[in-house]
Amino acid sequence: MTVKALRAIPSGGKNGLGAFILQCKKLEFHYCDWAGSSKGMNGFIKSLLPKFAAANPQIEFSISPRPGKHPVVTGHYINGRTKPICVRNLSPYEILEKLELLRDASGEKLKRTNKAVTSSKPSVRGIWSPYHGKGMIV
Amino acid sequence: MPRIPRVRGLQSLQIASASSKPLPRLPFAASRTLSTTAPVCDLRSKLWKGPAPGPEDPYTQRPEPEEPLSNLPEEAISIPRHPISVAKWRLSLPPKRTEATTEKELAANDPTYTPALTLEELEEIPALDKWWDQPENWGKESEFRGFGKAEKEVERTIIEVQTRRAVVEVLSLQQENKLAEQLVKKWPEGSREALEQALAVEIVGEDGKFSLKGDVSSVVSHLTQHAGSLGEESSPRITLEEAAGIQEKWDPKWKEIALNDETKFAIRKRIYQLTGNMIPDSKLGAARNVRDVLTTLFKQRKPSNLAEELLAKPEVTELPNVRVHSRKVGPIDKEIEIGRWKVIEEELKKRGLPVTGTDNLSGNKEREWMTGKA
Numbered sequence: 001m002t003v004k005a006l007r008a009i010p011s012g013g014k015n016g017l018g019a020f021i022l023q024c025k026k027l028e029f030h031y032c033d034w035a036g037s038s039k040g041m042n043g044f045i046k047s048l049l050p051k052f053a054a055a056n057p058q059i060e061f062s063i064s065p066r067p068g069k070h071p072v073v074t075g076h077y078i079n080g081r082t083k084p085i086c087v088r089n090l091s092p093y094e095i096l097e098k099l100e101l102l103r104d105a106s107g108e109k110l111k112r113t114n115k116a117v118t119s120s121k122p123s124v125r126g127i128w129s130p131y132h133g134k135g136m137i138v
Numbered sequence: 139m140p141r142i143p144r145v146r147g148l149q150s151l152q153i154a155s156a157s158s159k160p161l162p163r164l165p166f167a168a169s170r171t172l173s174t175t176a177p178v179c180d181l182r183s184k185l186w187k188g189p190a191p192g193p194e195d196p197y198t199q200r201p202e203p204e205e206p207l208s209n210l211p212e213e214a215i216s217i218p219r220h221p222i223s224v225a226k227w228r229l230s231l232p233p234k235r236t237e238a239t240t241e242k243e244l245a246a247n248d249p250t251y252t253p254a255l256t257l258e259e260l261e262e263i264p265a266l267d268k269w270w271d272q273p274e275n276w277g278k279e280s281e282f283r284g285f286g287k288a289e290k291e292v293e294r295t296i297i298e299v300q301t302r303r304a305v306v307e308v309l310s311l312q313q314e315n316k317l318a319e320q321l322v323k324k325w326p327e328g329s330r331e332a333l334e335q336a337l338a339v340e341i342v343g344e345d346g347k348f349s350l351k352g353d354v355s356s357v358v359s360h361l362t363q364h365a366g367s368l369g370e371e372s373s374p375r376i377t378l379e380e381a382a383g384i385q386e387k388w389d390p391k392w393k394e395i396a397l398n399d400e401t402k403f404a405i406r407k408r409i410y411q412l413t414g415n416m417i418p419d420s421k422l423g424a425a426r427n428v429r430d431v432l433t434t435l436f437k438q439r440k441p442s443n444l445a446e447e448l449l450a451k452p453e454v455t456e457l458p459n460v461r462v463h464s465r466k467v468g469p470i471d472k473e474i475e476i477g478r479w480k481v482i483e484e485e486l487k488k489r490g491l492p493v494t495g496t497d498n499l500s501g502n503k504e505r506e507w508m509t510g511k512a
Contacts, residue, residue, distance in 0.1 A: 060459050065443070
């Protein structure tokens, strides 16, 4: 059962509180039993992953071997996108940082934000400015 | 032109030697006997301070073969070099080289003989160098039968019960003064009855002094009877519940029994035979009592891979949002998970396409172009 975004804010309002859904729905861990580049990853899976998984019950965790390949963590998001990160030769705590990044990401493609306001539905009339037009008579 | 006018040029050595008259040669032995007899004796008397060893003239006389000296005790020499089982082997050896009788001889001996006219009629005989590759030339006696149990016992309670049995057996043999002679022999694995009798014997005592209480003589008689007379018996199996039930009755002090080298060796051998667990020499040397032996036997087996280790951890398996796969998750596994694989399989079969692989068709050419392989 895939996670879907809420279509409506739950009754009672609460000013949108409780309507938040984590965008990351699944994290996949691939490791190799033999290769040295997976050393940190194997240590992470053994020691830190159980705590991380217990702290994030809304994310599905899948751990599977991929022999002869570098270790990879892939995030799956509710917008259908995936974000794979190669964690070869990283230490367990470095991997934990990458994992927090994946968990908190929206799943959107990374965009440069060089405008003060970003909107998914830009106004037809543009943003209001006091220096343009006739101005308001007070 | 040669620098020295009188020399016409260097003749090769071969030509020079060929031109000289060959000397008449004596046979080797004759020349030896002629030339060396007297001087050798002188030389040997000078070389050796005392009487010289070996024959008088070692160059002409052969030394008499001496019986190899052995520092082994007489009992050890009298033991046959091969065990009975090896001596009894009757492997079918390759036949000796014989010459086939000619057609004429065969026709004279056997009037019904008709030579083969086609290739199929000829009897096919494999080459001699393939003799040992053919399974029919190997008998049942050639199959490997190890001394120790093939599959290792991992359950602690069962190991403890078998150790107790070994200890009781060794102590009862010691009590009857039969341990030294039985030490090198293979003890029969014994029937269920023998196992129960050994476990029924109580170990009583304190402060390092222990004695056996029960039917010791029957335990000894089970061990000392010839293994062959019983036939090949596999050791009786004990279930985990049974073992736990038996173990409860014991006084834990029995583990304090001190062991010497002889008993340690016997117990190790018996445990290996009954459970397949071999105690390494270094660990056995350090063991002082039965408790030490049990501790070395209870060593946890190292998990062979990460998945195995994770699946043994309750803090991972109890989490509802974590799934551990023991093997690679491929594209088919992903399709199976969402329930689409059976549809794909059906459609592929309907179209007469291979379900997995490329059958006899060439692979994905386009992918090779893209990855730069072709």
